[in-house]
Amino acid sequence: MTAFDRQVRAQIYRLFGDGVTVVDAAATARAGGWVAEDVEASLDRLAEAHLIKLAEGSHRVEMAHPFSGANTGYRSVVGDRSWNANCAWDALAILALMGDGEAFAPGDDGDVVWVVDDGNVSPGGVVHLLIPASRFWDDIGFT
Amino acid sequence: MFDLSKxxxxxxxxxxxxPPTTEEAEATxxxxxxxxxxxxxxxxxxxFESPRSSADS
Structure with missing residues (x-):
């Protein structure tokens, strides 16, 4: 990872952390004071290394785990701030990064909600992972 | 999952x-x-293998 790619990757996370929902080359370049074309090339390298996932045919960040650039139905809320997540694991993971709050996962009878308070999760539950770890990135969207 | 996420x-x-190496990821x-x-x-x-061992400037 080049020094520039490190800066771009960190900027992507800062933007998502700040609640920006559309994190693309333009937004990242603007935030970092960089040339958009340079950021596009960096995003391609980061995606190739599976450090982010880009939306098909674009330079919009679809996944910077645990953050999602899409409205997946999985989300995390801390006070008046909220973020889209990629899955149930990531909805909890965002709270691990951003602080106590609620994680939401779509269920058959409405959202499943976990509350994290002082680092304790309630209620308990089981998260089913269908894909073994070594195959996570075969199709990260499905994973 | 929450503790793992941390x-x-x-x-x-x-x-x-x-990013973690294979060994680091498995250890986590x-x-x-x-x-x-x-x-x-x-x-x-x-x-799990790439960026750290590749050209890191």
Whole structure:
């Protein structure tokens, strides 16, 4: 990872952390004071290394785990701030990064909600992972 | 998953964050009781091997 790619990757996370929902080359370049074309090339390298996932045919960040650039139905809320997540694991993971709050996962009878308070999760539950770890990135969207 | 997440995503906002190597990733899983074939990365994609060992300028 080049020094520039490190800066771009960190900027992507800062933007998502700040609640920006559309994190693309333009937004990242603007935030970092960089040339958009340079950021596009960096995003391609980061995606190739599976450090982010880009939306098909674009330079919009679809996944910077645990953050999602899409409205997946999985989300995390801390006070008046909220973020889209990629899955149930990531909805909890965002709270691990951003602080106590609620994680939401779509269920058959409405959202499943976990509350994290002082680092304790309630209620308990089981998260089913269908894909073994070594195959996570075969199709990260499905994973 | 929450406790695993704290370890898995630790430092993710930092510029000097490096993705885990295969061994580091498996060790993190194992520290949370996640072992066996499902969590094995011994035959894995380059995600867990690449950036740190490649040209790092």
């Amino acid at each position: 370890d898995w995503y630790d430092g993710r906002f930092d510029e000097d964050w490096d 899983f194992a520290s949370h009781g996640l072992t066996g074939d499902f969590w094995s990365l011994s035959e894995t994609d380059p995600r």
